Amino acid sequence: MIPAPGDGWSRLSPRKLLLDPVKAIGQAIVPVVVALVGISQSGGRFGWVILPVAVLGPLLFGALPWLTTHYRLTDTQIQVRRGVLNKNTSTAPLDRVRSVDLEASLLHRILGLQKVEIGTGVDDDRITLDALAAADAHALRTTLLRRREAPEATPGTDADEVDGPVPVPVAAPAELARIDWSWLRFAPFSLARLVLLAGAVGVLSQFGDDLPIWNEETARSTWDWVMQFALVAVIAVLAVGGLAVWLVVSVTGYVVQWWRFLLVREHGSLHLTSGLFTTRSITVEEAKVRGVEMTEPLLMRVVGGAELSTLATGVEDGVTQVLPPCPRDVAIGVGETVLEHRGPLTDPLVEHGPLARRRAWLRQIRESLVVIAAGAVATWWFDLSWWWVGLGGLALLLVSAAVGEASYRHLGHALAGDHLVAGSGLVARVRTALETDGIIGWVVSQSWWQRRIGLADLVATTAAGHERVLVRDVRLEVAVELADAATPGLLTEFLAETA
Structure with a gap:
């Protein structure tokens, strides 16, 4: 049970004595194996010393956290x-608690434990309790969030006149979204899982030479067997096999990460729970949310999908993904609910004009010309065929032009009520809606080329999210007018000096 206010110090759950030694043994398994191999090669003279230390050491150090941690x-x-x-004592005032996150790995869940992380609105300043009994962790979370909400006494009211604590009405949690397994159709169109495949290929490449089934003779015989078939058939089989692997990886990863996903509004916070093996329970205080960011990757946009994140202060990295890949309408609905304002995610944006389009094209083509020049130098140096440079350069220029046009079409801005809206992105379309109250300053920058054509980059600085919202390649006078309209009075002195 969690201690009542004013009680003495309490320990973590005794089941932590099973958790930490297992984790310590898992972390020490590689050094132990290396030590045992070294002992076996040296004749085992020191085995009677090293083996007990290798076994008992992790058990002892795993038990120390339970013996020395109190709260x-x-x-x-x-x-x-x-x-x-x-001795180290961490404290957090109850009125400064901004989030109480719960996490449980598979081992935690087997033992009925939860890891509690308490955030105070300051980056990297989190109090961690690993591990509490699951019931105690949920009770502590509810207690901390409710005490944060508790209203102050009404002025003029004598506390002695109140018999017992004043009851605080608790609003029922409002469900914003829950997992719909029809959303699995978006999993293959989200390329986030490619990192896993790249990591697996990297590991295989490191150890592939040591595999007994892989040698020069095996490789040559495999290649001869493959070349017995038509090249088109080989390519088709490889494509189908790769697609099948990708479907399995993407769908499995989606299920593991977003199993039993639920997003609710309670205690003045957004509360997200999900996870199959490792369960997560994340809390984002709505008073600290300054905006949202909706991302539509290229492939997902083809099937009408999107992702949604909140931009908040006092949150690790400032950005919290609150929805899995899901239908765009769902992302818009949840985003507007969080913003408590309709329009920022759907209203048309102000276009930046032909000069901005030209810069978007030139920005991409310039990078492609550098690559083509490098390829030409390599072709000349190694005396290769120039056909490859010509065809590759032409294809690269066409792709660059398409990316440049896409990046321009994603550009735009708007002032929707009390929200600054900015469109950005190259192949992925990103729309960011930031509360104007969260803007703490402006930066107007112009390169030499931008000055020649009257464009500028306008940056709204903020403590939330990525700490900046960029409106790229907008006319200078429009940038100044937008900043002045979003934060009246903030640019008064600047406008007076430039008048």
């Missing part, structure tokens, strides 16, 4: 004390 909840603070020789 308590006072009327005003949550306090955590840990350490053996160097």
Whole structure:
């Protein structure tokens, strides 16, 4: 049970004595194997010393966190004390608690434990309790979030006149979204899982030479067997096999990450839970949310999908993905609910004109010309055929032109009520909606080429999200007018000086 305010110090769950030694053994397994191999090659003279240390060491160090970690909840603070020789006490005022996140790996879940992370709105300043019993973790989360919400006493009210604590009405959680397994159709169109495949290929390439089935003779015989078939058939089989592997990886990853996904609004926060093997419970305080970002990757846009993230202060990295790949209408609906305003994610944006289009094209083509020049030098140096440079250069220029046109079409801006809206992205279309109250400054920058044609980059600085929202290649006078309209009075002195 969690301690009541004012009680003494409490330990973590005794089941942590099973958790940490297993984790410590898992982390020490490679050094132990290396040590045992070294012992076997040296005749085993030191085995009677190293083996007990290798086994008992992880068990001892795994048990120390439970023996040395205590926590308590006072009327005003949550306090955590840990350490053996160097004592460390972490405290967080209850009125500064901004998030209480729960996480449970597969081992945690087997033991009925949860990892609790308490955020105070300051980056990297989080209090961690690993591990509490699942019921205690949920009770602690509810207690901390409700105490954060507790209203102050009404002025003029004598506390002695109130018999017992004043009851605080608790609003029922409002469901914003839950997993719909028809959304699995978007999994293959999200390329985030390509990182896993790239990692697997990298590992295989590192150890492939050591595999007993892989040698020069095997490779040559395999190649001769493949070349017995038509080249078109080989390519088709490889394409179908690759597609099948990708479908399995993407769908499996989607299920593992977003299993039992649920997004609710409760205690003045957005609360997200998901996960099959490792369960996550993430809390984002709505008072700290300054905007949202909707991303539509190229392939997902073809099938009408999108992703949604919140932009908040006091959150690790500032960006929290609150929806899995899902239908665009769902992302818009949840985004407008979070913003409590309709329009920022759907209203048309102000176009930036032909000069911005020309810059978008030239930006991509310039990079392609550098690649083509490098290819030409390599072709001349190694005396290769120039046909490859010509065909490759032409294809690269066509792709660059398409990317440049796409990046221009994604450009745009708008001022939707009290939200600054900016469109951006190369192949992926990104729309960012930021509360004007969250803007703390403006940066107007012009390159030499931009000055010649009267364009500028306008950056709204903020403490939320990526800490900046960029409106690229907009006319200078439009940029100044947009900044002044979004934050009246902030540019008064600047406008007076330039008048």
